[in-house]
Structure formats: structure tokens, C-alpha cells
Amino acid sequence: MADSSPQAPARACDHVLALLKECLLRSDCVLKRNELPSTCLKEHFEELPLECKLLRNAHYECKRGLLDMRLRFRGNNLSNNLPLQDRHEVDAPDKS
Structure with missing residues (x-):
């Protein structure tokens, strides 16, 4: 049980890191230029x-x-961060 407590804080941001990795792998920098995601x-x-x-x-x-x-x-309220809100705003049709 002592092994899980030091790792618990590091896991708090893993879902955002996974989304960032997926986004980088889909970017033109990685796909077209064959750059490493870290280089991008x-x-x-x-x-x-x-x-x-x-x-x-x-x-x-x-x-x-x-x-x-x-x-x-x-x-650490990650649910209020900008990327999740922006996705809804981008996906929503313009009202003008």
C-alpha cells in the first residue's frame, strides 16, 4: 500500500498528458516533417x-x-481548464 501513495500525485495529470501526446502525433510537424513530438x-x-x-x-x-x-x-480542478471549454465553443455553430 505504501507504493501507491508516492505515485498517486503523478497520475493526476496523466489523462491530459495522453491527450497531448495524441494531439502531437496527429500534428503536421510529426506526420509531414517526421519530427519527434518533443522537438515539435x-x-x-x-x-x-x-x-x-x-x-x-x-x-x-x-x-x-x-x-x-x-x-x-x-x-486541482482540471475540469475548468481552457482546452475542454474551447472544444465545445469550436464545435458549436455560430449564432450570427
Whole structure:
């Protein structure tokens, strides 16, 4: 049982990391240029799709939330992060 407690905080952001990996693997940087996903993040970040940029930010905020002691009271609320909200806004038809 002692083995699961040190690993528990690291697993908190795994779902966002998995989404980021999938997004990077679908990007033109990886598919057309045959670059590594890590290279795309470091050297070609501006050319990545908006979804990948938002997922990278969400992953950063999630990891930061694990270290922020103030969030122990508020919780690391990843459900309110921008990428999930933006997907709904992009998928929704324009009302104009």
C-alpha cells in the first residue's frame, strides 16, 4: 500500500498528458516533417494546432497545481481548464 501513495500525485495529470501526446502525433510537424513530438514542442510550438497548445498549457497548469499548496483547499480542478471549454465553443455553430 505504501507504493501507491508516492505515485498517486503523478497520475493526476496523466489523462491530459495522453491527450497531448495524441494531439502531437496527429500534428503536421510529426506526420509531414517526421519530427519527434518533443522537438515539435520545443522548436515548432507556434506551428502546432491550437488544441495542442491548449493541452500543453492544461498539462502545465495541472502539474503546477500539484505543487501549489493553496490548491490543497480548493482542489486541482482540471475540469475548468481552457482546452475542454474551447472544444465545445469550436464545435458549436455560430449564432450570427
